[in-house]
Amino acid sequence: MGVRDEQKQATREKVLEAARDLFNETGYEETTIRAIAERAGVSVGSVFTTFASKAEVLSHVMDKRLGDLYAEFDRVVPFLRGSTADRLCSIFAIHYEFETRRVKLFLAHIAASYSPSQDPGVTPYGRNEPLTEMLRDVLLGGVERGDVRPDLDPQLAIDVLKAAYAWNYRLAACRQATAAELSAMMDKQILFIAQGWRVT
Amino acid sequence: MSFVSLNIESPTETPVKLTRRALAKQRTRERVLSAARRLFTERGYEGATIRDIAQAAGMSTGAVFASFSDKSELFDEILTADYEVIYAQMKQASLAAATVEEGVIGMFAVAYGFHVEQLPLLQASIAVSWTRSESAERRNRSHLKHIFNLLNGVLTRGVERGELKGEADVKLLAEIIWDVYVANYRRAIFDAWSVEALLSRLSDQLKVILAGARA
Numbered sequence: 001m002g003v004r005d006e007q008k009q010a011t012r013e014k015v016l017e018a019a020r021d022l023f024n025e026t027g028y029e030e031t032t033i034r035a036i037a038e039r040a041g042v043s044v045g046s047v048f049t050t051f052a053s054k055a056e057v058l059s060h061v062m063d064k065r066l067g068d069l070y071a072e073f074d075r076v077v078p079f080l081r082g083s084t085a086d087r088l089c090s091i092f093a094i095h096y097e098f099e100t101r102r103v104k105l106f107l108a109h110i111a112a113s114y115s116p117s118q119d120p121g122v123t124p125y126g127r128n129e130p131l132t133e134m135l136r137d138v139l140l141g142g143v144e145r146g147d148v149r150p151d152l153d154p155q156l157a158i159d160v161l162k163a164a165y166a167w168n169y170r171l172a173a174c175r176q177a178t179a180a181e182l183s184a185m186m187d188k189q190i191l192f193i194a195q196g197w198r199v200t
Numbered sequence: 201m202s203f204v205s206l207n208i209e210s211p212t213e214t215p216v217k218l219t220r221r222a223l224a225k226q227r228t229r230e231r232v233l234s235a236a237r238r239l240f241t242e243r244g245y246e247g248a249t250i251r252d253i254a255q256a257a258g259m260s261t262g263a264v265f266a267s268f269s270d271k272s273e274l275f276d277e278i279l280t281a282d283y284e285v286i287y288a289q290m291k292q293a294s295l296a297a298a299t300v301e302e303g304v305i306g307m308f309a310v311a312y313g314f315h316v317e318q319l320p321l322l323q324a325s326i327a328v329s330w331t332r333s334e335s336a337e338r339r340n341r342s343h344l345k346h347i348f349n350l351l352n353g354v355l356t357r358g359v360e361r362g363e364l365k366g367e368a369d370v371k372l373l374a375e376i377i378w379d380v381y382v383a384n385y386r387r388a389i390f391d392a393w394s395v396e397a398l399l400s401r402l403s404d405q406l407k408v409i410l411a412g413a414r415a
Contacts, residue, residue: 027331029246107330114327114389115244126386156408159401163383164376173330174341192372195412 012050014040020061020105028058028108052121055112059122062109069098070130077134084142085194091134092165092190093183100179103172110169126166132158142197152197164189229267231257233281236274237321245275245324272328276340279325283343286314294350300363300410303354305403307347308381312395316388323389326382348374368413380405 018040022031033054037044051057076094080087099106113124135158142148168185171177177185218226235257239248250271254261268274293306315322329340351374358364384402387393393401 029331111327111330113386114323114330124390126383127390152408153404156405159383159405160376160380160408163379166383167379169330188369188372189376192369192376192412193409196408197411 008050011040011042011046014042015047015050015057016061016064019057020065020102023058023061023108024102024105027104028054028112033057053119055115055119056121058109058112059119059124061105062125063123065098065102066128066130069095072098073130073134077137080138083194084138084145084147084197085190087138087141088135088161088190088194089183089187091138092161092186093179095131095165096168096179096182096186099169100172100182103169103176107169107173110166126162131162135161139197147199148197149199157193157197160193161190164193225267228259228263231259232264232267232274233278237278240275240278240324241318241320244320245271245328250274275325275328278321279340280343282314282321286310287343287346290347291350294354297354300354300358301403301406303357304351304377304406305399307350307354308402309395309399311381312384312388312398315385316395316398319385319388322385326385348378351377362415364410364413365415373409373413376409377406380409 015036019031019036022035022039026035031054033047034044036054036057037047040047047057051060073091073094076090080090109125112122113126136154139148139152139154139157143150143152165186168182168189171182171185232253236248236253239253239256242248243252248271250264251261253271253274254264257264264274268277289310290307293310294303297303297306352370355364355368355370355373359366359368359370381402384393384398384405387401388398
């Protein structure tokens with residue numbers, strides 16, 4: 001990597017870190033590119049040469065966070081034990097634990113995915129392939145272990161689980177629910193749905 | 201589909217005689233609302249300022265503030281009018297249904313049919329619901345409560361008919377169905393799914409959700 005590239009990379013890191021903190025502390029809409037540049041200690045111009053828009057900054061902040069989260073999962077998944085429902089409860093509990101650390105940032109990310117103008121450089125919330133794959137593996141594993149009906153369409157179950165997971169964040173948005181409360185809600189939903197794929 | 205609020209259509213028993221002043225005020229409100237609907241649709245909630253809306257309505261910012269206390273009130277008024285249009289139809293669909301599936305699909309067919317026609321406005325309303333103030337959210341939730349009552353009714357009648365287990369947790373079931381219904385809008389937003397495609401998916405998802413609750 002040349003000196004120029006290194007500098008560019010360093011600017012990028014500083015900007016993403018500053019943006020992550022500002023979005024979470026003061027809110028996404030309220031944070032200007034200028035405030036991000038100031039906090040990062042770089043020029044406004046250099047933010048714009050790295051990212052096309054604030055939406056793109058948010059998208060990259062979240063990509064980086066998800067990278068960290070899924071690195072954590074790579075370590076955890078082989079140790080998951082118990083029924084399929086138990087494993088799913090653990091996976092979602094880890095997600096809630098992680099996202100509620102910076103909940104305002106996460107809510108801004110969900111809200112931004114509904115923005116009527118989507119930037120081409122943006123990966124909106126909900127296009128989270130690693131989560132989908134992880135859920136699919138656990139469900140198909142359940143068929144092998146014998147506690148999930150083989151005729152269950154995993155994609156439909158994934159739709160339902162992801163919808164419940166995402167919309168439980170409403171409790172965080174409207175009454176600052178903790179990770180433990182969100183997980184407890186999700187556990188109830190998972191156990192309910194699991195009744196339907198039980199092998200009888 | 202008509203976007204006119206049901207309140208306007210329903211005949212009042214004693215016609216209110218509007219003074220010229222009141223009539224002018226009414227017209228101003230309507231002009232503001234129609235300009236606001238257009239701008240929220242084009243630019244989203246954050247992207248449309250009161251100043252833009254006033255300009256589009258051909259009036260001063262002050263004149264807008266004479267009718268509405270802030271942007272969120274203006275936005276809520278638009279959503280309430282829409283909600284009133286679909287609520288009556290959803291109610292009818294939920295009451296006419298012979299099975300749980302028919303009731304749920306019937307209700308949400310109304311909602312998908314209405315919102316898919318004006319996705320940008322729906323997107324703006326969902327986006328705002330994630331970040332807006334608690335008081336604004338509370339106003340919104342009263343609409344939701346009525347829709348949940350319809351959904352609970354469909355499920356409770358399913359229990360009474362012996363279609364669902366007596367001990368089925370109707371409230372939890374209603375929440376899961378609602379989450380899936382709302383989450384499916386992403387397919388319309390990002391993948392341009394039609395109303396028919398959304399309903400067919402919802403019907404498949406519903407089978408997975410109801411499987412454990414069936415008697």
